Amino acid sequence: EIVLTQSPATLSLSPGERATLSCRASQSISVHLAWYQQKPGQAPRLLIYDASNRATGIPARFSGSGSGTDFTLTISSLEPEDFAVYYCQQRSNWPLTFGGGTKVEIK
Amino acid sequence: EVQLVESGGGLVQPGRSLTLSCTASGFTFGDYAVSWFRQAPGKGLEWIGIFKSKTYDGAIQYAASVKGRFTISRDDSKSIAFLQMSSLETEDTAVYYCSRGGVVVQQTVFDYWGQGILVTVSP
Numbered sequence: 244e245i246v247l248t249q250s251p252a253t254l255s256l257s258p259g260e261r262a263t264l265s266c267r268a269s270q271s272i273s274v275h276l277a278w279y280q281q282k283p284g285q286a287p288r289l290l291i292y293d294a295s296n297r298a299t300g301i302p303a304r305f306s307g308s309g310s311g312t313d314f315t316l317t318i319s320s321l322e323p324e325d326f327a328v329y330y331c332q333q334r335s336n337w338p339l340t341f342g343g344g345t346k347v348e349i350k
Numbered sequence: 351e352v353q354l355v356e357s358g359g360g361l362v363q364p365g366r367s368l369t370l371s372c373t374a375s376g377f378t379f380g381d382y383a384v385s386w387f388r389q390a391p392g393k394g395l396e397w398i399g400i401f402k403s404k405t406y407d408g409a410i411q412y413a414a415s416v417k418g419r420f421t422i423s424r425d426d427s428k429s430i431a432f433l434q435m436s437s438l439e440t441e442d443t444a445v446y447y448c449s450r451g452g453v454v455v456q457q458t459v460f461d462y463w464g465q466g467i468l469v470t471v472s473p
Contacts, residue, residue: 244414277459279395286463287387287395292453298461330395334458338413339385339397 245269245333247342255350262318264345266331271311275335278307278316281344282327290329291316321347352376352462354448359467362438370433372448372464380426381405383451385460386433388444388469396444398422401431402457438471445469 246269256262266276274294279287289298291307294314304319318325326349331342358370372384385400399412401422410422416435424431431448445466453459 279460281395286447286466287460288463289453289459289461292459298453332395332397332460334454334456337411339400339458341395341397344394 244338245272245336245340247331247333247340249329249331249342249345251345252343253346253348255348256321257350258321258323260321262316262321262325262347264316264318264329264347266309266314266316266342268312268314268333268335272333272335274310275333276307276309276314277332277334278305279330279332280325280327281330287330318347352450354450354462354464356446356448356464356467359446359469361470361472363473364438364440364471366438367434367436368438368469369435370446370448370467370469372431372433374429374431374450377450379424379429381452383457384422384424384431385449385451386420386422387447387449387460388442389447389466390441390444393444398433398446400451400458402451406455406457435469438469440471443469443471 248267250265278291281287295307328344353375362368383402386398402409421434447466448464449460450462451457
């Protein structure tokens with residue numbers, strides 16, 4: 244099973260700041276990584292797939308990069324609605340797995 | 351508008367069975383995979399299983415934690431999928447989500463999700 248490790252667990256930032264979230268895979272997954280956003284009481288929302296492709300309707304302030312084992316989600320300038328938990332998910336091997344999540348909270 | 355709606359959740363005793371439904375609308379259900387996920391209270395996301403579209407390869411995969419206890423099925427004519435859960439354990443307590451698998455050819459990126467439904471396994 245591929246283990247995804249997200250860091251940091253919590254990121255405390257102010258609106259307008261840049262957020263950089265990391266996801267590391269236990270073995271190479273090429274670019275087969277997606278990022279999801281989840282707010283309390285809501286379902287996850289797809290942001291990025293295959294490392295760097297924004298999903299339909301996702302604002303340009305969200306960007307993804309990386310390949311192999313190291314991946315990054317960047318939010319260029321945090322909006323109030325961006326404070327949430329973010330999960331990475333790999334689709335390279337079965338079983339599909341998620342990282343433990345990074346909570347982006349208001350500082 | 352694409353929608354997925356889960357139903358059938360609730361309180362169930364350990365060892366018993368429960369079946370969740372996922373009713374889809376707003377797209378051609380048979381062209382997409384359907385996948386189930388869960389989230390235990392205060393925890394992260396866990397993938398349970400997937401049933402790929404029969405127009406792709408119709409493959410079914412399960413997580414090890416549920417294999418042999420949970421079964422995913424689908425009725426494309428009614429745009430509905432099911433998650434049959436048996437031998438339920440207290441550790442199965444979670445919010446369960448169904449999701450549409452598409453975006454990529456392998457149907458393993460999930461772009462639309464239901465609102466989730468709570469399953470509580472307790473004596």
